[in-house]
Amino acid sequence: MATIKAAILGFGTVGQGIYHILNEKREELKHKLGIELEVAKILVTDASRERVPGTAHLMTTSMDEVLAEPGMQVVFEAIVNEEPAFGYLKRAVEHKCHVITANKVMFAKRGLELQELAKANGVFVGFEATTAGGVPVIKTMKNILLVNDVSRIQGILNGTSNYILTKMRAQGWSFEKALKEAQNLGYAEADPYNDVSGQDAFKKLMILSALAFGEQPDWADVEVIGIDCISAEQVKDACEKGLRYRHVAEVEKLANGKVVAKVGPQLVDKEHPLYPVDDVNNAVALETNYIGTLTLVGPGAGMYPTASVMVEDYAEIIGKRAGFVVSI
Numbered sequence: 001m002a003t004i005k006a007a008i009l010g011f012g013t014v015g016q017g018i019y020h021i022l023n024e025k026r027e028e029l030k031h032k033l034g035i036e037l038e039v040a041k042i043l044v045t046d047a048s049r050e051r052v053p054g055t056a057h058l059m060t061t062s063m064d065e066v067l068a069e070p071g072m073q074v075v076f077e078a079i080v081n082e083e084p085a086f087g088y089l090k091r092a093v094e095h096k097c098h099v100i101t102a103n104k105v106m107f108a109k110r111g112l113e114l115q116e117l118a119k120a121n122g123v124f125v126g127f128e129a130t131t132a133g134g135v136p137v138i139k140t141m142k143n144i145l146l147v148n149d150v151s152r153i154q155g156i157l158n159g160t161s162n163y164i165l166t167k168m169r170a171q172g173w174s175f176e177k178a179l180k181e182a183q184n185l186g187y188a189e190a191d192p193y194n195d196v197s198g199q200d201a202f203k204k205l206m207i208l209s210a211l212a213f214g215e216q217p218d219w220a221d222v223e224v225i226g227i228d229c230i231s232a233e234q235v236k237d238a239c240e241k242g243l244r245y246r247h248v249a250e251v252e253k254l255a256n257g258k259v260v261a262k263v264g265p266q267l268v269d270k271e272h273p274l275y276p277v278d279d280v281n282n283a284v285a286l287e288t289n290y291i292g293t294l295t296l297v298g299p300g301a302g303m304y305p306t307a308s309v310m311v312e313d314y315a316e317i318i319g320k321r322a323g324f325v326v327s328i
């Protein structure tokens with residue numbers, strides 16, 4: 001049986017999740033895909049710290065070393081920020097590696113460029129994990145778009161914000177306590193300002209916009225407000241009135257063809273579809289011409305939901321390359 005090698009760039013919450021799932025599902029994936037996958041390199045900033053027992057020999061800080069590994073064909077990327085992530089993935093694609101990323105900061109800005117480069121090099125880019133964690137919105141939208149037009153997307157796209165709002169309302173926790181717990185649970189970004197300021201949801205919305213409409217609105221035209229402007233008193237007042245705060249991101253294509261978007265907190269009542277979406281869950285409602293409105297709900301952050309969709313991307317890519325449809 002053929003063996004291919006993979007690298008994991010970034011070995012924090014998501015990177016470790018990928019490693020654990022690939023180990024746990026090793027035999028099953030081998031059987032289903034007819035290919036053995038070996039994690040041969042793990043790239044971090046500090047290679048002296050062994051995060052998972054038995055991985056010290058895989059650690060490196062050098063992308064040159066990753067790409068010099070014979071048989072390297074798949075690169076999972078779970079680091080932070082646009083650079084060096086984009087530069088690393090560009091090099092991986094030029095080296096004819098398939099790449100699978102969770103990095104929405106990079107992908108919102110450079111995703112179209114990376115996909116074009118991948119096409120030119122005959123490799124695939126998986127980016128399901130960039131948006132809504134474990135919710136399969138990217139693959140669902142790709143399928144829908146084969147037949148339908150999507151006219152509007154509305155959703156909760158940041159798990160940390162939804163978790164904080166839920167705990168403030170349902171448990172009476174302070175904003176700080178809820179954020180701390182979201183960090184402990186691996187939901188929050190390395191810099192949680194991105195979560196609570198609305199920037200993380202904005203980046204995910206831009207990825208969905210590019211997929212649905214082939215374009216993004218001018219970023220400067222999009223109003224982005226976070227949950228950091230909501231006080232405990234406001235959450236309590238809303239609750240007493242039967243209302244809930246939700247952090248909502250929405251983008252639509254107007255009749256004149258212009259794509260417009262906004263991101264910010266909204267008060268919703270119990271008739272609203274986002275009312276029951278609590279904790280770390282995300283929800284994405286896609287308005288389409290034939291299906292009508294399709295809503296997906298599920299965990300929007302965390303080690304296993306995120307890593308799981310990245311391994312699914314891997315299975316899909318290897319299945320396509322081998323010319324068969326993967327059914328897991």
Ligand SMILES: NC(=O)C1=CN([C@@H]2O[C@H](COP(=O)(O)OP(=O)(O)OC[C@H]3O[C@@H](n4cnc5c(N)ncnc54)[C@H](OP(=O)(O)O)[C@@H]3O)[C@@H](O)[C@H]2O)C=CC1
Pocket residue numbers: 009010011012013014015043044045046047077078079080081083084102103104105129130133186187188189190300301302303306
């Ligand atoms: N956490 C989640 O639920 C989700 C996260 N994501 C995205 O996944 C990515 C990773 O998130 P997460 O695992 O939570 O982050 P962590 O902060 O837990 O881990 C980040 C990892 O990246 C490494 N790293 C950071 N900068 C560099 C660099 N310049 N070169 C090499 N390695 C680097 C760090 O190395 P070191 O250990 O040495 O510091 C660390 O291992 C982010 O882009 C995030 O937005 C997407 C969906 C959900």
Ligand SMILES: N[C@@H](CC=O)C(=O)O
Pocket residue numbers: 130132133157158159160161187188189195200300301302
């Ligand atoms: N910090 C993000 C992680 C997933 O993208 C979130 O809370 O949604």
